[in-house]
Amino acid sequence: MTPRTLTAPTARTAEVTVLSALDLLSGDAQAFAHKVWASRVHLHQTDPERLVGILSLDDVDALLTSTAIRTPAVRLAHNGSVLPESSYTKGGTLAGKPLTGLVDPRRLFDLVDDGASVVLQGLQRYWPPLTRLVGELEAELGHPCQANAYLTPPGSQGFAVHSDSHDVFVFQTHGSKRWEVHTDDGVQDILLEPGLVMYLPTGTPHAARAQDTVSLHVTLGINQLTWRHLVRRAVTPLLDAVDDGHLPAAYVDQPGTLGAGLADRLTALAAAVRGLDADALAREQAEGFLSSRPMSLAGxxxxxxxxxxxxxxxxxxxxxxxxxxxxxxxxxxxxxxxxxxxxxxxxxxxxxxxxxxxxxxxxxxxxxxxxxxxxxxxxxxxxxxxxxxxxxx
Missing domain, CATH: 3.40.366.30 (50S ribosomal protein L16 arginine hydroxylase; Chain A, Domain 2)
Known part of the structure; x- marks a missing residue:
């Protein structure tokens, strides 16, 4: 039987509509999957309250000042360059054991005052609202996802125009940020404010600058699994089964002897590939993905x-x-x-x-x-x- 995800895109519990992660971020999960996915920039306007509470400015304040958060969970960038960790971290001890890479709030604040942006990395690992959102998104898309947040002081730009090696959903939770997004149709000027969600396919050049107030936005990165990945997974065991014996001596003078042996092995490999059960491999991929995700057991x-x-x-x-x-x-x-x-x-x-x-x-x-x-x-x-x-x- 082909695996089927039974978490419905929309379900009713006590007459309250529960949106799936993809519905929340795109407006229509099915339309997104069939018409937008990996093909074009997409904007979706939603109720700001649905997303703002996921990670507020106060939440970020608490993470930076009231926890023992360490690198690489935090990094700083200024004028397109990543700042050295030593410029905003300190050491400490816990139960007599040394700790390194602890964020020093005072030093970090000084750098933010100078225009540096703060990046919180891998939030799905330690911030429960994003753990849940990322988990739902992974289950719907079948691709690994991650969550970063970017705190940018007024008028500052963390990175110059660049492109990412993965798809992203971006949503603002505080302030606003003006995005310069390069597409085949030209450069789009997009003002991202709470309630507006933007999707960028892999390789979309972009840059963003905070406006008159401090900006906080969340980026959900989608690390795509590709056809090449799936084919490689299917074929690698067959390649490993090819004998690892030495090539014949002096084949450079008699390449025909090499060609004959290679032809035999390629013929055998092609026959083995034709014998693969594509449906079984597809089920294995789906089941493997849905039983190997990092999960939170909060509570x-x-x-x-x-x-x-x-x-x-x-x-x-x-x-x-x-x-x-x-x-x-x-x-x-x-x-x-x-x-x-x-x-x-x-x-x-x-x-x-x-x-x-x-x-x-x-x-x-x-x-x-x-x-x-x-x-x-x-x-x-x-x-x-x-x-x-x-x-x-």
């Missing part, structure tokens, strides 16, 4: 302590940013792909799991027409342990 400790109190009417909530995809598995089993792992269960549970996959909120009692009450509790508790759901109440 997982609390959930474990809450498990004994889970009863039939206990409300569970689906963990945002985590896939829940069903595929067939060998030996009459069904496999649940959960982002950083998979769970194999008997195939008779498929109807139950399909119902679970449709829900953003769930009570064990919602499964009583499919499972006896005790079995429903066991399954729901297991899904909490695996990180697919959290205990809400």
């Amino acid at each position: 997982g400790l609390r959930d474990r302590f809450a498990l004994p109190g889970v009863r039939s009417e206990t409300l569970l909530q689906r963990r945002r940013g985590r896939p829940f995809t069903l595929v067939d598995a060998p030996e009459d089993r069904v496999r649940v792909l959960l982002g950083d792992r998979h769970l194999d269960v008997p195939a008779r549970l498929r109807p139950t799991l399909e119902r679970v996959a449709e829900r953003h909120e769930l009570r064990p009692a919602d499964l009583h027409d499919l499972l006896d009450p005790e079995s429903a509790l066991v399954l729901c508790r297991r899904l909490v342990l695996e990180g697919a759901f959290t205990v809400h109440g």
Whole structure:
């Protein structure tokens, strides 16, 4: 069976519409995937409140001043150049062990006063709202994603015109920034303010300058998996199977002997390539991606302590940013792909799991027409342990 993502682009829970990450960023996930993806610049206007709260200026202030944030999570740029870490970091100790690369807020502020931009890198690893957003986006696109944020003082420009080796979604959470975007139709002048989301395909030249107030924007980078990547993955084992014996001696004088041996091996390799099961390789790619993503277990400790109190009417909530995809598995089993792992269960549970996959909120009692009450509790508790759901109440 071909894997299918069961997190719906739009689902209703208690009459509240839940937008998928791609709907939120593009306005229409299906239209984006078929008409925009990897082809052209796209702008989408949305409710500013949907995005501003993901990473506010106060959030960045707290990260820089009230945590032990270190490089390479932070870097500074000024006039198109990356500043040396030594200009804004210091050392320290923790439990008697030395720490290096700690951000020194006072030194960093002095550089910002001089026009330097602050870049927060890999935010999906330590900022929960972006962990969830990036996780959802990865599950929808099937491509690895990352999140950076750029804090730019008024009137400053962090980098000159440049292009990225990956696609990006960009959205403003404080202030405004004027973007110079180069396309086949010429140079576009785009003022990015909270509520406007911009998508740039790989290789789109651009530069941006903050306006009259400090600017904070988030960039979601999409590191594309390509056809070359997939073909290489399929063919590499066949290449590794080619014998590694020496080429014949003196072949430079008798290249025909080399050509004959090479022809035999290429013929065998071509036959092996023709024998590949493209559908099986595609399923392997999808399943591998959806069970090997870095995932956050925020609240997982609390959930474990809450498990004994889970009863039939206990409300569970689906963990945002985590896939829940069903595929067939060998030996009459069904496999649940959960982002950083998979769970194999008997195939008779498929109807139950399909119902679970449709829900953003769930009570064990919602499964009583499919499972006896005790079995429903066991399954729901297991899904909490695996990180697919959290205990809400």
